[in-house]
Amino acid sequence: MSTARIAYDDKLERILRIAAEVFSEKGYHRASIRDISRATGVSLSGLYYYVDSKEELLYRIQEHGFGTLLANLDELLAGVTDPHRKLRLLVENHLRYFVGNMKEMKVLSHEAESLTGDMREAVDAMKRSYSRIAKEILAELSAGEPAIDLRVATYSLFGMMNWIYNWYHPDLDVAVEELAEDIHRLFLRGFIGREDADMPPGAAEAAPGDTRPSIWRR
Amino acid sequence: MSTARIAYDDKLERILRIAAEVFSEKGYHRASIRDISRATGVSLSGLYYYVDSKEELLYRIQEHGFGTLLANLDELLAGVTDPHRKLRLLVENHLRYFVGNMKEMKVLSHEAESLTGDMREAVDAMKRSYSRIAKEILAELSAGEPAIDLRVATYSLFGMMNWIYNWYHPDLDVAVEELAEDIHRLFLRGFIGREDADMPPGAAEAAPGDTRPSIWRR
DNA sequence: GCGCCGTTCGGACAGTTGTTCGAAACGGGC
């Protein structure tokens, strides 16, 4: 019974992972269930044993990706009070997962509007709490006198980070560590205005290398 | 004869403008030619008198948008030598058009991969020359010792600017002028590191208010 | 060996897609 459950979960996970690849390559609407059937080796109707609809496939991919991103951020931020450190951890967490799961993250970033109804709302809610965390960190960081509109700053940060699926190639470009460092520095100096003022020692250092290569296996 | 030509052009332009709206609302693949027929009031087969295929519709929208963006940038940069000033003008030009033509620009940003073959290549070529201009400005700006990888910096800037279709609402958010100022400051300080050093007076000032509200009418 | 139940799949369904074709309507110049 338990081994059957595990087999079921494994197969579902495999379907989701491959579906994410197909969606990221062709786009959600252009990709057909038949494409996913072909890519997974599971028959057309067989897919419907694991999932109720094509939309649920997209939902579970987004839910899974965003859930992991959020959970890991919570874990990383636990006990940390210094906002400089928090920002650094957020950027690093975000980019590490983005680069480590480019296909899935492209689907998260690019297919935001492809969900409808309750599933759309559920994912949007996660997105809202994620950006609220970021916005609060920036508010602490600017401490009273934000020279730059907080909404503009928050979404500029996300823009820098989420845009990478449009250009970043792990083979050609700088490694993730440097990418995270560059984007962190770019944003922080721009936002704070003065270089590293008030920053406690170690706040800008990289987090210990907790790689966790795939969101599908923890 | 000439008035007929004008009528033809006007109608084609109207079709493209409305098609851009439909594409931006439903996405290119989810929107059907029938949707565009309904929105424009032109019959299904009537559309094919103006355009050879659905893909050409998308192509002409992207071509038109990018072409205007590039042409106006060229015009603005003509004769300007100071890289600080150039950057400011680039950001302002980009954001002004983005905000003034949000629907079309969303189609440019979001449907980059929806074109194929030669049309894709043609638009990609425009995109390449646009980012080359930006990259060269950043190279001049950093003058020999770029603390941040140039590719990372360039695409971070584009990320900030192009992401706005995901969050910016003209009614709720700061005006375009402030948006451009914030993003310009955010990026410049982050990239240069020291505040406004070496910046000639007036370089950070806004360009004269040449609004040009729509790319479809010049 | 038998029956059960979780799993798999071929084949079909109705609806939608982009595109085409031939004919009709239009309008300016004779």
Add this chain to the structure above:
DNA sequence: GCCCGTTTCGAACAACTGTCCGAACGGCGC
């Protein structure tokens, strides 16, 4: 008033879409 090139459209096409149904399969407990 007629003619001819431009413009418009209804109707149809084949291909493809997401989803569903009923039958078959497989291995496990008895």
